Amino acid sequence: MLRNFINEAGRLRVQEGSPDLTEQLVWVDLIAPSTDEQRALGDRLGIAIPTQEEMEEIEISSRLYKEDGAIFMTAILPSHADGDDPEMRPVTFILSGPRLITLRYHEPRAFKTFPVRAEKVPMGCDSGESVLVALLEAIVDRLADILERAGREVDQISRAVFRYRIDKPTRSRDFQAVLEDIGRKGDLTSNIRDSLVTLERLVGFLGQATLQLKSAKDMRERIKTLSRDIRSLEDHSSFLSQKITFLLDATLGMINIEQNAIIKIFSVAAVVFLPPTLIASIYGMNFKYMPELHWDLGYPWAIGLMILSAILPYLYFKRRGWL
Numbered sequence: 001m002l003r004n005f006i007n008e009a010g011r012l013r014v015q016e017g018s019p020d021l022t023e024q025l026v027w028v029d030l031i032a033p034s035t036d037e038q039r040a041l042g043d044r045l046g047i048a049i050p051t052q053e054e055m056e057e058i059e060i061s062s063r064l065y066k067e068d069g070a071i072f073m074t075a076i077l078p079s080h081a082d083g084d085d086p087e088m089r090p091v092t093f094i095l096s097g098p099r100l101i102t103l104r105y106h107e108p109r110a111f112k113t114f115p116v117r118a119e120k121v122p123m124g125c126d127s128g129e130s131v132l133v134a135l136l137e138a139i140v141d142r143l144a145d146i147l148e149r150a151g152r153e154v155d156q157i158s159r160a161v162f163r164y165r166i167d168k169p170t171r172s173r174d175f176q177a178v179l180e181d182i183g184r185k186g187d188l189t190s191n192i193r194d195s196l197v198t199l200e201r202l203v204g205f206l207g208q209a210t211l212q213l214k215s216a217k218d219m220r221e222r223i224k225t226l227s228r229d230i231r232s233l234e235d236h237s238s239f240l241s242q243k244i245t246f247l248l249d250a251t252l253g254m255i256n257i258e259q260n261a262i263i264k265i266f267s268v269a270a271v272v273f274l275p276p277t278l279i280a281s282i283y284g285m286n287f288k289y290m291p292e293l294h295w296d297l298g299y300p301w302a303i304g305l306m307i308l309s310a311i312l313p314y315l316y317f318k319r320r321g322w323l
Contacts, residue, residue, distance in 0.1 A: 002037060003029040005115065005131070010122035012115055012131070027131045029111065030103045038103075045070075045096050052105060055090040063090075063198070064205040070096040071209050075198040077139060078191060079106040081146050084184035088191050093132055093202070095209070100128035102135075114138040129210070133222050136203065140229050143192055143199075147236055150188055154243055157181050161251055175255050182251060186244045193237040200230045268317055275309030 004015040005027040012027065028041065030049075042049040047070045054062065055074055063074040073093045078086035087106050094101040104111070114135050118125055125131045160178060207223045283292070283302050292298040 001031040001033065002041070003031065003115075005029070005118075005125075007126050010124050010126060011120075012118040012123075012125050014115070014119075025099060026125060026128050027100045027102070030101065031107075032105045033103070041101070045099075045101070047094065047096055049094070049101070049103060050074075050092055055092050055103070060201065064201060066209075070094055071206075073202045073205060075202045076195050077104075077106075077108045077110075078143075078146065078195060079108045081109065081142075081188075084188050086146075086188065086191055088195065093135075095128055095132060098127050100131045100135075108139065108142070110135065110138040110142045113142075129219060132206070133219060133226065136199070136226055137222075140199065140226060140233065143195060144229075144233055146192055147189070147233060147240065150185055150192070151236075151240055153181075154185055154240060154247070157185070158243075158247055161247060161254060175251060175258075178251050179248070182244060182248050186241070186248070189237055189240045189244060193234065193241070196230055196234050196237060200227065200234065203227045203230060268314075271317075272310050272313050275313065276306035279306045279309060 004025060005012040006015050006024040007013075007026045008024070015025070030038065030041070033041075038049050038051075047068045050072065057063065063072075065072050071094065073095075074090050075093070076088055077091045078088055080087050089104070089106045091108065092103040094103070102111075117123070117138075118131075118134065123130075123134050125134060157178065203223060203226050207220065207227065210220050210223060279302060283290075283298075292301065295301070
């Protein structure tokens with residue numbers, strides 16, 4: 001699938017059909033293209049558009065390079081990031097002369113929102129380079145929104161761990177659910193950080209390319225600002241990762257405390273019921289001659305003695321503050 005965008009007074013407008021290589025054409029968005037579509041567009045532009053396998057290469061030289069007068073840059077971007085399990089896949093940005101070509105096999109949110117906004121508001125999208133910078137700004141804004149949401153949810157988990165109140169003594173926390181939430185937030189933060197790292201390398205490479213291309217000064221300033229924004233988001237993601245690690249350790253500590261409390265209850269119960277059990281065992285022996293065997297008050301005496309032997313250890317533990 002191909003989407004073509006032309007420049008109209010700084011706005012983007014969708015052009016139907018196959019791309020017409022005019023001066024107005026500034027952006028061609030390839031969405032899971034077929035081999036024929038990919039080859040045909042590459043032949044018209046005089047470049048070799050990378051395949052999906054080449055996009056997934058992890059070497060820097062495979063993601064950031066120049067070839068046939070075009071600049072190829074690949075970053076890992078999330079889609080379906082409203083939940084905790086985003087789809088992380090590569091997106092390739094190609095600057096070929098005055099045009100931007102994007103190649104992707106999933107649907108990051110910025111690729112939906114940016115064209116709609118650029119169609120309504122003049123954003124100076126008069127070249128492929130300006131479209132690329134504006135699109136990268138939208139992508140960074142989206143990543144910032146994801147980290148902000150993750151931060152709020154981590155705060156909710158923190159309150160659940162440290163400010164939990166038990167209304168009933170028999171009620172306990174579902175620590176398995178808490179650990180699962182922490183794990184999901186950790187995976188989400190890690191994925192976003194990986195995406196930011198690839199974007200930081202891409203923006204650095206783009207900055208060097210704009211110097212060689214002698215781009216406008218305001219464009220270079222926007223790229224520098226974009227790089228600073230990415231670094232600040234990386235710092236924020238590192239902070240969230242540290243907080244998630246702390247919450248994981250704290251939750252495991254809470255599990256140990258709750259387990260110790262349960263074991264303490266069983267230990268106290270065992271000690272409290274041990275003397276009555278001993279008394280009942282003594283009077284349950286089947287010897288022929290026992291002093292209290294034919295005593296009329298033998299049964300009340302044994303019951304009272306068992307109750308007293310259970311109360312005394314309980315009062316002792318209570319006084320020592322062990323309960």
